[in-house]
Amino acid sequence: MCAAEATASLLHAEENFSACLARIDALIFKPLLQAGSDQKGKENFKLFLLLNDRFQALWNLTEENYRIVKQKCSTSESFCIQDIYIKYSGARISEAWKHHKTVLKQFLTDFTSETSMSLALYTVLHKPIRDHIEQYILLLTKLNEVLKEVGAFLESFISQVLDEACFTKTLWKSLGYKFTDMLCVPERRLLEDSRNLPISASTNRSDRILLFDDVLVLIQVNFPSLKCLLFCRYGLRIITPEETFFLSAKDPQMKAVWQWKLNQAIRQALNGKRDFPLWGKTGEGTEPPSCRFFTYVFRLESKFKSASYEGEWHWGKPHGKGTVKWRDGRNHVGDFKEGLEHGFGICLVPRRSEDRYDCYKCHWYEGKMRGYGICEYGNDMVYKGYFKDNVRQGFGILENHSAEHPFKYTGQWENDKKNGYGVWEDKDRGERYIGTWLDDHKHGQGIVVTQSGVCYQRTFHADKMVGSGILLLEDDSVYEGNFTEDLTFVGKGKLSFANGFILEGTFTNKSGQGLQTQGILNTSNEQPDERITKTQLGLKEFPVEKRWKGIYDQFLEFIHSGCKEETEESFTGFHIQTSKELRKSQEYLFCHRGLLHLALEQKGQMPAKCVDGETSDQKACSVVLPLILPCFYPELFMLYMLYHEREDDLYCQGIVDLSLFPDIKLLEFLDVQKHLWPLKDLTLTTNQRRSLIKDKCFLSATECLQKLITTVDPREKLLILQKTYEEIESTVSRVVETDYKLPMDDLLPLLMYVVSRAKIQHLGAEIHLIRDLMDPTNQGGLYDFLLTALESCYEHIQRMRLHQRENCHLSHSS
Structure with missing residues (x-):
């Protein structure tokens, strides 16, 4: 039995004994005190009061001992219970109990059913105390054995500590000034030296290996801290955050000693204290954990060179929650997996010429931004959308809040540039461009809505208008033909008035003479029922179902990947960020039910087609629409109202x-x-x-x-x-x-x-x-x-x- 086990046994015994005394007090002494105070025989009652006082002293001392032992203090005081017990058991008051037979019978029914009164009193008032004293004697005997064993351990421990101090002192004298200056720390101790127990490393860059209580030193190689060092039992494989090597020994006994000492040193470094008593007397013991928490500064060439990582590790790689800090001011806080950023993370990147930062709050995949994220740039621009391989890719919103040139772009991105369908709002001019983009330029068919309410459709090439177009005027007239950037008609064109008249011909604009036309006016198309056929711009060039593929593509990618739970938040990020209450809504719950259905389909547990022939893409449409529609429904319904x-x-x-x-x-x-x-x-x-x-x-x-x-x-x-x-x-x-x-x-x-x-x-x-x-x-x-x-x-x-x-x-x- 060790000291800890003895203390636990004593604590358990005191707790049980205290509970026993509490029951005796409640069932015997309190009722007898109440019954005896009204009866004759005062001398006998005085003896009972004396017994009660001795009993209460015994109970109080037991409670105090229990408190002391629970606080892991000295237990020597608890053994004065012997004196209290002698006083308690020495009172000869058997005659006094005869006056209270009626009361005793009421409270000792369980004890007097088959035994005499004296045996019942003995069982209740004497036997529990005697048994407790015998348990004390047994514990003392076992503790005596423990103290002898602890003494032997302590003697061996002191001897080992002194030997390590001597070996370390000798080492400092034998090493050259250069290594002594780098390695000599007052509290550092040498645990093993490859010159005493020969062993070599597979790096072929060292001829000497030193194992200290905090680092493993390969001469001529940088020194890995034991907290970040992983040791694999088979083959003496050493894993560090940046490299892996093997230790080899010709003699199996030397290999076993190194294996034991490495395990012990690593575990002690992680626990922050030495083993006492000695760990693994015959070499057995628990190996150090593969998952840890510590800080490490990377040295070799990698994306983390010179960076400090503090957080969780698994098999020598950042894995779990952690923080990386680079010397240039960059910081990354978030999730890591197998040494790379993976999951949600926040990255701060300082801007070179300004005292400001770009803040990326994004999902990461194998070290690169991927999925939904928010970037708050130091120049007052904010991007909310999707990333891939560290660049903006897919649907996203870029907004400039600065007073100099405020704008907002909502649409498709490719390789960090505006590509595909998108909407540009120039808040200074009050103008909006709706159409296609190529490499950050308006390119292809596009619609422009001016601040005055005029709307036109043109073909653009690198931000310049080319060819003819369609112009919708404020009075609902429609012009089809060529016009200048200031919306002046030039060349051939057709003007359809709101009342149904059509003017077709050649338009010119001479200085001082205004707009002139040479053509034909057709008045036969007047519509007396006042119902005017609307012209909807861009419907043929970019149909509605192809305008916002960026959002739908993200959902399809989530579906095709097998509906992995870790990627769901990346898909729903944009929509949930836009409407924080959406998670609690019926629409979100419906989406989860639909995602479950689709996930089962992907895993082959449900047919790809439903009973009514519904495909997964159709199901995806029914699932994603309730999720994203509430985010922009007011603006969408306003467009329907206007149209x-x-x-x-x-x-x-x-x-x-x-x-x-x-x-x-x-x-x-x-x-x-x-x-x-x-x-x-x-x-x-x-x-x-x-x-x-x-x-x-x-x-x-x-x-x-x-x-x-x-x-x-x-x-x-x-x-x-x-x-x-x-x-x-x-x-x-x-x-x-x-x-x-x-x-x-x-x-x-x-x-x-x-x-x-x-x-x-x-x-x-x-x-x-x-x-x-x-x-x-x-x-x-x-x-x-x-x-x-x-x-x-x-x-x-x-x-x-x-x-x-x-x-x-x-x-x-x-």
Whole structure:
């Protein structure tokens, strides 16, 4: 038994004995004190009080001993319990107990069932104390054996320490001045010398090996600290953060000694203290851990040359959390794997001519930036987007916050340059370029929106306009032809006016004479219904589905890689950074369920096609859209509102007209069959007429449809539309008192009624957004059918308003 085991045994014994005394006090002494204070026989009661005082002293001393032992202090005080025990057991008071037989029987039921009173008292008041004293005697006997063994260990330990001091002193005298000056440290001790126990290194650069308590020295080679040194048992393989070599010995016994001493030295260096008693008396013991935490300065040629790394290591390589600091001021804090940056990390890079830093907060892969990241440059520019091989690659946003030339670029990057589709906002000029880029230049088809509201499409070559283009003017006129940078018409062109007139010919702009035209004016294309065909620029040159491939490509890369969990954060980084609450949202949870489905597909645990023939790419579309759409939905819906502004205005005017009708009149006007009218819902109050009641029929369906504007997800909008249909059908079934399936002839007028009462202001924008972003798998199904029905109602309300305008126009003409 060692000293630690003896202390633990004593602690356990004191704890149990103290608990036993507490039970005796609660079951015996306290009840007897309460019962005996009211009875005669004061002399006998005094003897009981004396016994109680001795018992309380014994209990208090036991508690104090337990506290001392628990604090690992000297335990010698605990053995004075013998004196207390003698005083306690020497009191002869057996006669005094006879006056309290009734009380004793109540509290000693467990002890007196089959034994006499005296045996019960002995068992309760004497035997536990005697057993505890016997346990003390046993512990003392074992501790005596331990002390003898510790004495032998201590003598051997002191001898070893003195020998090491002598060997070290001799070494300093034998080494030359150069090595002594480099190696001599007062607290350093020599553990082994290859001249005493011959061994050689595979580096062939040393003829002497010295093992100190903190470093392993190969003469003529730099000295690796033992904290960073890994030693493999088989073959005496030595692993350092920058190189690996082998130690070899001809004599197996010498090899075993070196192996034992290396293991012991490394472990002691990591623990920060020497082994006592001696570790591995026969060579056995635990080898040093392969995972460690320490600081190391790299010396050899590598990306970390002269850099200091502090953090976690595994088999001699930075692995886990750590920090690298270079002499030039660079810092990298983050995750490492097998010696390279891998995972999330933050890197600070000083700018040469300024007292500022570029800060990269990015995901890293095998030492290079890869995946989503944020770079805050020292020149007030910020990039949020994707990287690959340390350069901007894929989708990203670059914004300049400086007052000199503020701008924002949102789009595709390739090899750290703007390449592909992107949007450039010049905040000084209030101008925006939407189109394709090549090597940081506007190149290819592009659209420019000026601050004055003029919009034009041209072909660009290295930022210069070439060829003809299309120009949209503020009054909705469209010019197709050549024009200058200041938007002056020159050469052949065609000007289509908002009223349908077309002017086609040659345009010139002479100084002092203004714009002149020689051509033909065609007035036969006037559109009396005021519906003007819109010109949407860039739709043919860069279709919507090809504009933002950078975001979708990141998701596909995540899917094709097998949906690895460590790469998920890199994919979702852009979207989550834009909307921090997205992780808690239903959309994010839905995305995780979809990712799980796709991951199972990639691992072969689920067919690549679903039952309905859905492919993984289609599934990817349904998963990624709910994740990223909330980030830019307001701006996107604003574009839909602007594009469908005229149709929505015409629709809203029709809604205003229909809102003037009471419920019965509107149902009659829309040709809803009378047996489907929910007249039971028209409850009357005093002085009311049923024919004047408004906004009561199909109220549940109306309120359901109004929820269309409360969500951004096209899938949820379609669910709301389906719920509206179900509410209409439920109301009709209640009216006819049977399950009623609405045919199209009945559905359209009823849906028209609900749409007119819901009064959704931008219904056209909502319908087109749902149609454009709808999951392809829903095409041709119930959702497609209901959306088509809603479109028919929307268009019918517009036509009603147009017919009303035409009738008014004819009446005024006549």
